[in-house]
Amino acid sequence: MAFTRATGKHRRPSRMQRTTARAASVAALTATGVVGTLAAPALAAQAEPAPETTGLTPVITIGDSIADQIDAQAAAQEQAAADEAARKAAEEAARERAAEAAKEAHEAKERAARAAERKRLDTFVAPISGSYVSTGYQSSSSLWSSGSHTGIDFHAASGTTVHAVGTGTVVTTGWGGAYGNQVVIKMHDGTYTQYGHLSSINVSVGQSVTPGQQIALSGNTGNTTGPHLHFEARTGPEYGSDMDPVAYLRSHGVHV
Numbered sequence: 001m002a003f004t005r006a007t008g009k010h011r012r013p014s015r016m017q018r019t020t021a022r023a024a025s026v027a028a029l030t031a032t033g034v035v036g037t038l039a040a041p042a043l044a045a046q047a048e049p050a051p052e053t054t055g056l057t058p059v060i061t062i063g064d065s066i067a068d069q070i071d072a073q074a075a076a077q078e079q080a081a082a083d084e085a086a087r088k089a090a091e092e093a094a095r096e097r098a099a100e101a102a103k104e105a106h107e108a109k110e111r112a113a114r115a116a117e118r119k120r121l122d123t124f125v126a127p128i129s130g131s132y133v134s135t136g137y138q139s140s141s142s143l144w145s146s147g148s149h150t151g152i153d154f155h156a157a158s159g160t161t162v163h164a165v166g167t168g169t170v171v172t173t174g175w176g177g178a179y180g181n182q183v184v185i186k187m188h189d190g191t192y193t194q195y196g197h198l199s200s201i202n203v204s205v206g207q208s209v210t211p212g213q214q215i216a217l218s219g220n221t222g223n224t225t226g227p228h229l230h231f232e233a234r235t236g237p238e239y240g241s242d243m244d245p246v247a248y249l250r251s252h253g254v255h256v
Helices: 023-032 034-038 040-045 064-122 245-251
Strands: 133-135 152-155 161-163 168-175 181-187 192-201 214-218 228-234
Touching: 168 192, 181 214, 228 245
Parallel strands: none
Antiparallel strands: 133 152, 152 228, 161 214, 168 181, 181 192, 192 214, 192 228
């Protein structure tokens, strides 16, 4: 009986296709370098004879111990990534807390500044320190052209310091006829104060003044029978817009 020898295409394949359940994961880890760094020595030790040239793709076969090491390294990388994410989240939270604290501090500073400004604007003082009212508001006398006193007089010797009673801007300085040398100030609330019979003036028009600031020295200029300070509170800058100076000062906390 004649037997025909098998040709090359019918030869039995070599032992190059022993696949394992981890083949797919090994391929993925190979792409990221995990197998290359961890399993290469071990794989080299377990290498099988080179596959025959058959046109088939070789499949890497590894042992359980190598797979466990690969799994451990992958888990370590995942943990490192998680730790890095947590660190970044903590840093971002710290930055947000710092920004919030800075914002709160800035707002507190602004509130304090506003409160200080309100206090400054609401502070009033007497125009003459340690003095008293010698002639009241609307007192009758032939000394005044209107027949009554349009302000109040503070007892003061010539050269006594005259203070701005509050925060404001100087709108008038110089000679004021019967008032002699005078200063008129527009207060921060829109009212006006006037200071008359001055011996000298220490401010100029447009200048801002603060409570207690020296603006002049008292004197005996204009229509007067002796040195004193004439003080008026007004709704406008001119004569004839007067209001009760005592009530005005007391409404701002100054007792006269």
